[in-house]
Amino acid sequence: MSERRVPTWYAATGLHGENARVYEAFQRFLHNLPLSYTELAEQVGVSQPAVSRWASDVTHPSLGEMSEAVEIVRSRLDEISREAERFAEVLRLIEEAMRLYDLEEAGRADLDPHQQRITSRLRSELDLGA
Helix, strand or coil: CCCCCCCHHHHHHCCHHHHHHHHHHHHHHHHCCCCCHHHHHHHHCCCHHHHHHHHCCCCCCCHHHHHHHHHHHHHHHHHHHHHHHHHHHHHHHHHHHHHHHHHHHCCCCCCCHHHHHHHHHHHHHCCCCC
């Protein structure tokens, strides 16, 4: 069985219990990534097997590698959050367009010109005819 590589800073601190908790938290972090180990490895500048070894507690990353990994994931989460907000807005617009379309289909003639344009565009996008 191979020995686990222990960074110098880990051995030098004398706070092995705290370091163990940091590594455990980092392992949980790695198991819940919004990207693959390969993507993370490329961005941190290490190999994919290195990230896999970190996740399985075979080796430990340096503080710099951990910090960089967290920053990469934070950036990705910000990006995911922005995309989710845009997606939610698109869904809201689709729901509004469908509501207006349903009103028009029900024979309600009180749609304003903007609402009529939305329903016309929805009809053409869905190839429903004019």
